[in-house]
Amino acid sequence: MRLRLSSLMERIRVSLFFVPMVGVLASIVGAFVTIWIDSRLDLEGADLPLGAASTVASARAVLSTIAGATMTFAAIAFSISLLIIQQASSQFSPRVVHTLFRDPFNKRVMGLVMGTFTYCLVVLRSVRSPGESGGDVVIPSLSVAIAVVFGIATILSIAAFLNHSAHSMDVSQILDRVEIEATGHARREWNVAESDQPLPEPVAAPDHPAHIVLFDSAGWVQQIDTGALLACLPEGTTAWVYAYPGRYAIPGIPLCALSAAPEDIKAIEQAILDTISIGNTRTMQQDISFGLRQMADVGLKALSTGINDPTTAQDAIFHSAAVLAELLRRDPPPQELTGETDRRVVLVEQPNGDDLVRLAFGELRRAAATQPTVCIYLLEALHLLREGLDATGLSSRTAVLIEQACLVLAGCEETNMLPADLTDVRRAFDRRFGPAVATGVAES
Numbered sequence: 403m404r405l406r407l408s409s410l411m412e413r414i415r416v417s418l419f420f421v422p423m424v425g426v427l428a429s430i431v432g433a434f435v436t437i438w439i440d441s442r443l444d445l446e447g448a449d450l451p452l453g454a455a456s457t458v459a460s461a462r463a464v465l466s467t468i469a470g471a472t473m474t475f476a477a478i479a480f481s482i483s484l485l486i487i488q489q490a491s492s493q494f495s496p497r498v499v500h501t502l503f504r505d506p507f508n509k510r511v512m513g514l515v516m517g518t519f520t521y522c523l524v525v526l527r528s529v530r531s532p533g534e535s536g537g538d539v540v541i542p543s544l545s546v547a548i549a550v551v552f553g554i555a556t557i558l559s560i561a562a563f564l565n566h567s568a569h570s571m572d573v574s575q576i577l578d579r580v581e582i583e584a585t586g587h588a589r590r591e592w593n594v595a596e597s598d599q600p601l602p603e604p605v606a607a608p609d610h611p612a613h614i615v616l617f618d619s620a621g622w623v624q625q626i627d628t629g630a631l632l633a634c635l636p637e638g639t640t641a642w643v644y645a646y647p648g649r650y651a652i653p654g655i656p657l658c659a660l661s662a663a664p665e666d667i668k669a670i671e672q673a674i675l676d677t678i679s680i681g682n683t684r685t686m687q688q689d690i691s692f693g694l695r696q697m698a699d700v701g702l703k704a705l706s707t708g709i710n711d712p713t714t715a716q717d718a719i720f721h722s723a724a725v726l727a728e729l730l731r732r733d734p735p736p737q738e739l740t741g742e743t744d745r746r747v748v749l750v751e752q753p754n755g756d757d758l759v760r761l762a763f764g765e766l767r768r769a770a771a772t773q774p775t776v777c778i779y780l781l782e783a784l785h786l787l788r789e790g791l792d793a794t795g796l797s798s799r800t801a802v803l804i805e806q807a808c809l810v811l812a813g814c815e816e817t818n819m820l821p822a823d824l825t826d827v828r829r830a831f832d833r834r835f836g837p838a839v840a841t842g843v844a845e846s
Contacts, residue, residue: 404627404630405625405676405679406679408625408679408687409420409625409681412624412687412830414617415504416500416503416504417503418469418483418503418509418711420509420517421509421512422509422513422516422607423508423516423714423790424513425517426513426516426517426520427515427750429515429516429517429518429520429521429524430520430521430524431531432548433520433524433525433545434524435453436542436544436545437525437528437542437545437611438545439507439544440544440545441542443538444463448809451490457541458529458530458531458541461529461541461542461543461546462526462529464546464549465522465523465525465526465529465546465549465845466522466526468518468522468549468552469518469519469522469523470520470528471556471557472515472516472519472522473519473555475515475556476512476516476519477562478710479508479511479512479515480512481694482563482564482567483508483512486570486571487499487502489571490576491590493703493709494576494700495696495699495700495702495703496537497696497699498576498580498699498700500683500684500685500696501575501576501580501696502570504583505579507563507566507748508566508567511559511563511810511821512560514552514559515556515559517552518549518552518553518555518556519553521548521549522552522553524712525545525546525580525638525834528542528545529541529542537643549647552603558634561772573700573717574717576700577700577717577721580596580693580721581693581724581725582695583693584692584693584694584725585724585728587687587688587690588725588728588729588732589728589732591688591735592690592729592732592733592734592735593732593733593735593806594731594732595732595733604691605642605737605738605746605748606750607659607750608642608659608661611659611660611661612660612661612662612663612665613659613660613662613664613667614656614658614659614685615656615658615659615660615674615675616654616655616658617645617651617653617654617655617656617657617680618653618675619651619653619680620651620652620653620680620683621645621650621651621680621682621683622648622649622650622651622682622684622685623645623646623648623651623678623680624679624685624687624688624689625647625676625679625687626643626646626678626679626688626727626749627677627679628677628739628749629739631674631677631747632739632740632741632745632746632747634670634673634677635670635741635745635747636662636670636745637743637745637747638662638744639660639661639664639745639746640660640746640747640748641658641660641743641746641750642748642750642769643657643658643660643748643750644656644657644658644750644751645657645658645751646665646751646752646753647688647748648689648691648692648695648753651678657674657675663665666727668781689700690734690753690758691692691753691758691761693725694722694725694761694762694766695761697718697721697722697725697762698718698719698722698762698766700717701715701719701766701769702765702766702769705766705769705773705776707730712773712775712776712779714765714825715770715779716779717762718766719776719779719780719783720779720783721811722762722763723762723783723786723787725762725786726755726758726759726787727763727787730755730759730787730790730791730796730799731790731791731794731796734752734753734755735749735752737750737752738747754781755799755802756801759787759802759803759806760802760827762808763780763783763784763806766780767780767806768813769815770813771814771816772817772818772819773814773828774814774819774823774824777810777811777813777814777830778826779812780806780807781807781810781811781834781843782830782834784803784807784810784834784836785807786808786837787800787803788800788804791803800813807831807834807835808835809825810827810831811828811831
């Protein structure tokens with residue numbers, strides 16, 4: 403139940419339909435309420451603020467104008483939003499589109515626009531002139547005055563929407579949103595390291611388990627409800643889970659292995675499958691590596707031949723370093739979870755800090771091997787991360803950073819880089835990591 407609720411909330415957060423729908427429904431309720439108040443109070447124009455008097459003709463003209471203008475703007479807003487998503491996908495990475503879908507500002511503006519249109523439409527229907535059948539003249543002056551307020555708010559939202567849309571295409575803004583979401587996830591899921599102890603060795607699954615549960619559908623693993631998985635195991639059973647958030651599930655591929663084959667194996671298999679949330683796209687709900695994947699893709703796109711933008715690659719490198727600085731100071735969640743009745747869940751394949759450093763910088767350093775400026779950016783980012791770990795007493799975790807720095811230098815030495823450029827990279831390496839490190843790697 404918790405897994406389904408979390409998946410539903412994530413779909414609502416990335417939906418471009420939910421907030422406008424709520425705006426439309428709220429405006430319908432609000433319109434009926436204000437019409438009812440008009441019918442009860444029978445306000446005259448002089449009783450309203452600024453003497454907002456209305457006639458049948460003026461009420462219909464105002465409501466029609468506001469409704470028509472808001473629908474025109476709605477069409478423009480939707481077009482601009484789709485254009486921004488398309489441009490971000492082609493210029494930066496298709497993965498950053500997920501972040502744009504979560505932007506609440508655009509959805510609120512759409513909700514205001516759609517709600518204003520619906521409100522005006524409902525109020526316009528209630529206006530009745532003397533010549534029309536149905537009884538007395540109806541001029542909902544209060545409702546029309548509120549429609550004018552909504553119309554003014556919608557006009558102001560146009561400027562705010564255009565300003566926000568223009569800034570949302572700034573790559574620094576996109577990367578900043580990814581960084582905030584990724585670091586927030588790290589703070590929720592990973593615990594602060596209390597001592598400079600090496601990470602525990604991964605727990606391997608047995609070669610011949612009693613039973614293997616297979617995936618029955620394809621898609622990205624988004625979440626694993628380990629508590630529910632532990633609860634559905636028979637007493638005395640251990641489950642070694644191969645899946646992890648961010649892995650692609652293929653039907654027929656092992657999901658987990660069980661230490662004992664239960665009698666009602668079909669029911670247990672279905673219960674285990676129900677604890678895994680699979681979708682058609684990756685999310686950052688439990689996927690700790692997805693934020694770094696997005697940033698690495700932006701950097702790789704910037705280094706591609708068609709774009710060739712080292713400054714954007716620099717931006718991606720340092721935003722990735724900011725996320726890694728948070729992760730490397732923390733310990734990943736425990737691999738083993740135990741229950742009260744001798745049940746046990748072992749998460750076999752879970753990314754740790756070293757894996758995430760290689761994910762963030764491994765592909766980038768290969769793509770940047772012929773670009774000395776970007777290689778120096780990489781060395782600087784690795785140096786800053788190393789300094790941060792040394793300052794917090796976590797020096798044992800710097801080995802992977804030194805490894806990546808040495809690979810940056812080695813990659814440059816294997817290319818046809820100009821001698822002067824290669825000298826610049828070597829100097830940058832020596833200044834940050836020392837010539838002894840490079841000498842030791844070369845000898846090994």
